[in-house]
Amino acid sequence: MLTYRTGAAGAPAAARFMSEHLLQQTLSPEMAAMAEYYEQGVTPPTLADAAASRYGRFMASGAPLAAETLDGLVRAEAERLAESGAATATGADNGQDEPNLRALAALAAFAAAGLVGREEAMACMVRLSGAGPASEASGAGAGDNERRFDAAMAEAAVAPDRSSAMAAPRRDMNPMLARRLGIEPQRGLKPDEVACLLNGQRADGGAIEGRVQRASSLPLAQIFDLDAAQVPTREELARMLAGRKVNGEALPAEEAERAVRRLLSGLGVKDKTLTTEQRGHILAGRDAEGREVEARQYRTILEAAKMRIGYI
Structure with missing residues (x-):
């Protein structure tokens, strides 16, 4: 369903x-702090912890990652960061674009987790070319790249992981x-x-x-210019059934048809055509079946409205 x-x-x-x-994350920062308290000081995973958990199996043999394998893992992690929608703050104001920042964040987390050495990470950035912050297209010098990488690596070692529970298509x-x-x-x-x-x-x-x-609808009381707190008189009901305001002013044809249909539906008329008997009941202050209609029921009918759906 x-x-x-x-x-x-x-x-x-x-x-x-x-x-x-x-x-928002599945677990809010406040709830995370509460969980940390009840876990007796157990801290949430950092970016490096998350990288180690996600990609540590590739280092199970203890041998360094092959260049092609490392490049593929960095691209996969950068794509995951893009899908998560998590913001990448490191280097955000140095002119780099988001793909470069995500590649930098991925490599920094790998290095902070011990999955790859610093020199290997710097070489990977060069190999990634346009996808990496060390590419020629970035216009940054080698020294700037190294300082940027060191800052990102330090952040990955302490910053909590915010990318593993984000809404994504x-x-x-x-x-x-x-x-x-x-x-x-x-x-x-x-x-x-x-x-x-x-x-x-x-x-x-x-x-x-x-x-x-779906179109919105005004309350019937506003359409017919009627005080919803008062029970309508026989004369007012007759004018409303005729598609007029209670002061006798005619409503536009389409608006009158919709308003009368809503009024009749609220009073229990199920068919499109109002019978003579039903009309008599309604003018006498009863519903279509002849049951008395209380002031509260009239108010509910006359004040009902449908707002335009804003979000689903």
């Missing part, structure tokens, strides 16, 4: 808080669906993109092709 919940947002900005909530998502929603399955979603999706838009803020949006 498919279950879902809806909320009224109206704009991507209004869904921003929900998107940030959905992108399904990798087996239908490509046609991904294109229609403006999603790139190979990377994680940013909060702004999630907010747009929650607001019924493409991830880039555009309209979703073929999407049908």
